[in-house]
Amino acid sequence: MLQKLKQMNFVINYKRMWPFIRPFWFRALLSLVITIPIGSLDAVIALALKPFMDTVIIEQNGSTPWNLPLYVIPILIIGFTIVQSILEYAAAYLNTWTGGQISRELRRKMYNKLMQMDQAFFDAHTSGDLAQRFSADPGTACTGLLSNLKTFTTRIFSSITLICVLFYTSWQLAIIAIVVLGGALYPLAGIRRRIKDIVKKSVEVGAAGFTVFNETHAGAKTIASYNLQEYKRQQFNEILKQAFKLSIKNTQRTAWLSPMMHIVIAIGMAGAIWYGSYLITSKQITAGDFVAFMTSMLMLYSPIKNIGKNFTQVQQSFMAIERVFEMLDYDIPVKDKKNAIEMKHIKNNITFHDVSFEYKTDTPVLKHINLMIPKGKTVAFVGNSGGGKSTIVSLIPRFYDVNEGSITIDGTDIRDFT
Numbered sequence: 198m199l200q201k202l203k204q205m206n207f208v209i210n211y212k213r214m215w216p217f218i219r220p221f222w223f224r225a226l227l228s229l230v231i232t233i234p235i236g237s238l239d240a241v242i243a244l245a246l247k248p249f250m251d252t253v254i255i256e257q258n259g260s261t262p263w264n265l266p267l268y269v270i271p272i273l274i275i276g277f278t279i280v281q282s283i284l285e286y287a288a289a290y291l292n293t294w295t296g297g298q299i300s301r302e303l304r305r306k307m308y309n310k311l312m313q314m315d316q317a318f319f320d321a322h323t324s325g326d327l328a329q330r331f332s333a334d335p336g337t338a339c340t341g342l343l344s345n346l347k348t349f350t351t352r353i354f355s356s357i358t359l360i361c362v363l364f365y366t367s368w369q370l371a372i373i374a375i376v377v378l379g380g381a382l383y384p385l386a387g388i389r390r391r392i393k394d395i396v397k398k399s400v401e402v403g404a405a406g407f408t409v410f411n412e413t414h415a416g417a418k419t420i421a422s423y424n425l426q427e428y429k430r431q432q433f434n435e436i437l438k439q440a441f442k443l444s445i446k447n448t449q450r451t452a453w454l455s456p457m458m459h460i461v462i463a464i465g466m467a468g469a470i471w472y473g474s475y476l477i478t479s480k481q482i483t484a485g486d487f488v489a490f491m492t493s494m495l496m497l498y499s500p501i502k503n504i505g506k507n508f509t510q511v512q513q514s515f516m517a518i519e520r521v522f523e524m525l526d527y528d529i530p531v532k533d534k535k536n537a538i539e540m541k542h543i544k545n546n547i548t549f550h551d552v553s554f555e556y557k558t559d560t561p562v563l564k565h566i567n568l569m570i571p572k573g574k575t576v577a578f579v580g581n582s583g584g585g586k587s588t589i590v591s592l593i594p595r596f597y598d599v600n601e602g603s604i605t606i607d608g609t610d611i612r613d614f615t
């Protein structure tokens with residue numbers, strides 16, 4: 198069940214991204230298809246070692262498998278690797294291209310949305326939070342998404358073909374290798390969930406740091422006038438401390454994966470050598486089988502050494518996708534009605550009819566205000582600080598919508614104007 202939910206999260210994230218991928222689907226797909234031979238070519242190299250070992254090294258006769266000249270195998274190995282490398286370059290290029298196009302489109306949409314946002318949105322999101330959403334999130338979302346897919350497909354195809362080689366060379370050893378691999382992958386289930394909160398908090402703390410920095414820049418005069426240096430210093434120190442704690446926590450939860458995989462790989466190798474020696478001496482497999490087997494097994498195991506880092510990256514890209522769509526999906530409460538009319542001139546007055554307003558639920562700021570301001574009149578608001586003077590004024594250009602009552606200009610509700 199848990200597994201299912203996690204997969205759904207995966208699917209939902211990819212689904213949301215689809216409209217952005219669609220215009221470039223062909224290149225995105227191509228970059229994935231290219232990874233199939235990249236992954237599969239590993240197996241060819243491993244497999245080439247078998248005839249080489251058996252006929253050249255062991256039998257030491259001039260004849261080679263399939264009666265090919267001796268130089269064919271080295272040339273094939275170089276040839277395949279060159280093909281593989283060219284494809285890898287093409288895949289990386291296509292990935293960056295599509296990723297760049299998609300994140301550009303995401304940023305464009307986000308910026309358009311940002312300019313329609315109401316004041317409440319800006320009240321709720323700090324400058325650091327928005328900077329994070331614009332500068333980092335779209336890139337992390339796309340490259341994360343595409344390179345995850347690319348890595349995933351390469352690994353899948355490389356694993357499938359390598360496992361075929363394992364079974365082709367020795368099914369007994371193949372079973373050992375796969376059981377050990379299964380044992381290695383088991384503790385990985387649930388890792389992503391365990392680092393989710395850490396990754397999320399790290400992003401928030403990073404944004405908070407940027408906000409403090411921004412405030413220090415924009416408010417340098419205020420800080421100096423009010424002697425707020427010590428206050429800001431402590432605030433920033435606290436953020437640095439948190440960021441450090443989080444990175445340590447993430448390391449604690451993921452850094453053991455890589456050494457553990459090393460141990461597992463060693464166990465797999467030890468098992469293969471132990472049982473392999475028996476298989477060779479009892480003439481059930483050849484030395485070539487064994488070399489091809491060990492090579493494929495190492496190729497199969499080596500990607501899982503980086504798995505801890507990969508998990509963090511996947512989680513970061515999911516988080517980035519969520520944050521991007523959180524912004525794109527934000528339902529702006531203050532928006533033009535369908536048949537809103539344009540206000541050309543004020544003829545008579547601005548009137549508040551029994552207006553009540555609160556920024557935060559259950560913290561009323563204005564209660565049942567009635568007010569009529571005739572055109573051309575100057576009105577002064579007098580009252581204690583925090584009494585609501587600025588709030589009254591900011592309701593007129595509709596920075597916020599009133600909670601109760603209405604404001605009219607020449608008898609028309611301001612919510613009916615553009």
Ligand SMILES: Nc1ncnc2c1ncn2[C@@H]1O[C@H](COP(=O)(O)OP(=O)(O)O)[C@@H](O)[C@H]1O
Pocket residue numbers: 320556557562580581582583584585586587588589
């Ligand atoms: N953007 C905001 N978000 C939440 N509360 C706010 C916001 N702006 C003002 N307030 C609160 O609303 C009340 C009225 O503030 P304000 O209209 O600025 O008063 P004045 O201009 O009379 O000093 C105060 O309690 C203030 O803390």
Ligand SMILES: [Mg+2]
Pocket residue numbers: 586587588
């Ligand atoms: Mg004020």
